Amino acid sequence: MKFGYVSWLPQTELVSKFIEELKNKRLMGTQCKQCAAKYLPPRAHCKCGSHEMEWFEAPKTGKILTYTLVTFGPESMAKYAPYIIAVAELDDGSRLLAHITGVTPKTLKVDMRVQVVSHHVTEDRIVYKFRPTE
Template sequence: MRMSPARVWRERGARYRLEGSKCKRCGRVFYPPKPACPYCGSLEVEKVELPKRGKIISYTIEYTVPEGYRHLAPLIIALIELENGVKVLAPLTDVKPDEVYIGMPVEATLRRVWEESDEGLIVYGIKFTPTTS
């Protein structure tokens, strides 16, 4: 896998702050952000920060994990519906596989996602954990 500093910097909004897009025509909010609305086709959208809490709609427990992520195995990947109805796909962390269920309340947290090497680039991003309060 290759990663460039420019790319990590360019993609920071969605990955660090859970930034999505809001369509200026139909008003729909979605994630990941895009320069056009996938629902009404409008080319006019604006950035919005999304709520950090939601619940799990579906998930998988990944046992065969790609190179570079094996220290995380088994890796749990979930589709989460945020409080405003927007969906986000992200890994879960600080939770055991047998504790996860559909409907589980979760909240976003910033974590290390991928490391190039001991001295290389580090990609950070949003992961979700069970809601604490």
């Protein structure tokens, strides 16, 4: 299983673990044991230089900070266009960029409450995405 609509980077242990959890509908980030900085999506190393990281489960609800409707995407995404990309702030303050579905550009608003759900793009590809709560 790979992450993303398109990607080619080698799968590290960190990403494999993240994907396994996402398949089970858990959104996992990493937190530094030294300075307590939290990362979602996860990182293997902290920006403070530490590599002592532990997993935490992030909340799956939040609100939309901003969005765009991508009409002309990169060549590799042509078959998915148009799509709406949003940045949401989750209830613990962490921020995530993903597609949002279940809305139209007309009904989508900044501050709209959303939930993060797992989405199988194809049999071997998975992403997280936003949907309006309710």
